[in-house]
Amino acid sequence: MRLDRELACQEVVELVTAYLDHALSPADRERFEEHLVFCDGCSTYLDQMRETIAATGRVQLEALPPGLEARLLEAFRGWRTA
Amino acid sequence: MEEQLLSREDTRLVEGLRAGDEAAFKELMRLYGPAMLRVARMYVSSRAVAEDVVQDAWVGVLRGIGRFEGRSSLKTWLFRIVANTAKTRGMREARSIPFSALAGEDEAAVDPDRFLGADERFPGHWAVPPEGRVLAAEALDVIERAIERLPPAQRTVITLRDIQGLSAEEVRNALDLTETNQRVLLHRARSKVRSALEEYMR
Numbered sequence: 001m002r003l004d005r006e007l008a009c010q011e012v013v014e015l016v017t018a019y020l021d022h023a024l025s026p027a028d029r030e031r032f033e034e035h036l037v038f039c040d041g042c043s044t045y046l047d048q049m050r051e052t053i054a055a056t057g058r059v060q061l062e063a064l065p066p067g068l069e070a071r072l073l074e075a076f077r078g079w080r081t082a
Numbered sequence: 083m084e085e086q087l088l089s090r091e092d093t094r095l096v097e098g099l100r101a102g103d104e105a106a107f108k109e110l111m112r113l114y115g116p117a118m119l120r121v122a123r124m125y126v127s128s129r130a131v132a133e134d135v136v137q138d139a140w141v142g143v144l145r146g147i148g149r150f151e152g153r154s155s156l157k158t159w160l161f162r163i164v165a166n167t168a169k170t171r172g173m174r175e176a177r178s179i180p181f182s183a184l185a186g187e188d189e190a191a192v193d194p195d196r197f198l199g200a201d202e203r204f205p206g207h208w209a210v211p212p213e214g215r216v217l218a219a220e221a222l223d224v225i226e227r228a229i230e231r232l233p234p235a236q237r238t239v240i241t242l243r244d245i246q247g248l249s250a251e252e253v254r255n256a257l258d259l260t261e262t263n264q265r266v267l268l269h270r271a272r273s274k275v276r277s278a279l280e281e282y283m284r
Binding site for chain 2: 010040041056067077079
């Protein structure tokens with residue numbers, strides 16, 4: 001057993017991205033997960049971050065302006081015949 | 083170790099481009115062009131200059147496609163080219179801002195007032211815990227507006243990671259970021275988007 005010190009919620013919220021990217025050390029990952037078991041607030045927070053990421057994935061970036069698309073196509077055609 | 087990283091999809095597009103297939107070019111331009119424009123905006127001052135950068139970058143892509151060896155994914159390569167083109171242009175404009183200065187150092191993911199203070203029994207634990215879900219279909223424009231308000235580097239990283247679906251490593255390679263910087267920028271960006279959604283759902 002390590003558990004030298006329990007994580008505070010304020011620290012947990014700063015580790016969420018590292019946790020989701022599997023970038024925490026095994027010991028930190030374990031502490032993070034132990035904290036979640038007993039903390040509804042942080043479990044909810046993690047769920048909300050997952051929902052946020054999933055929803056952001058549905059955002060459609062605005063298409064290129066037609067003028068720029070036309071210029072790019074022109075550059076492509078020029079390159080092809082060069 | 084030299085690994086061939088190209089997916090079947092990338093291989094098809096690369097071969098199409100090399101063969102001068104306009105459909106392949108259009109597909110690539112529509113897949114990655116919008117995010118490339120966003121990357122360019124990170125380094126240069128105006129939208130018009132960013133559009134020029136994107137055009138120059140594509141000219142570079144066409145010139146380089148014959149020598150592209152697939153040591154990175156196709157999209158990493160595309161974003162690298164636009165980032166480098168934009169950096170060069172930004173320097174000429176003398177407006178280039180170093181990435182570290184864009185990171186936004188000491189921002190907390192969650193308003194510190196929502197945690198118990200040092201004199202409480204459980205300092206740093208939730209005083210006002212988050213509740214419920216943050217989602218609704220109509221929240222998409224809340225997300226878009228939150229992303230627009232982000233500092234440019236955060237906006238670019240969340241765009242590439244969460245909208246365009248690049249991995250952490252692909253973003254680091256495309257933008258020349260350290261592992262820590264990439265993560266901090268993404269974390270700040272996501273935290274603010276979550277917070278905007280929470281606000282909206284309340």
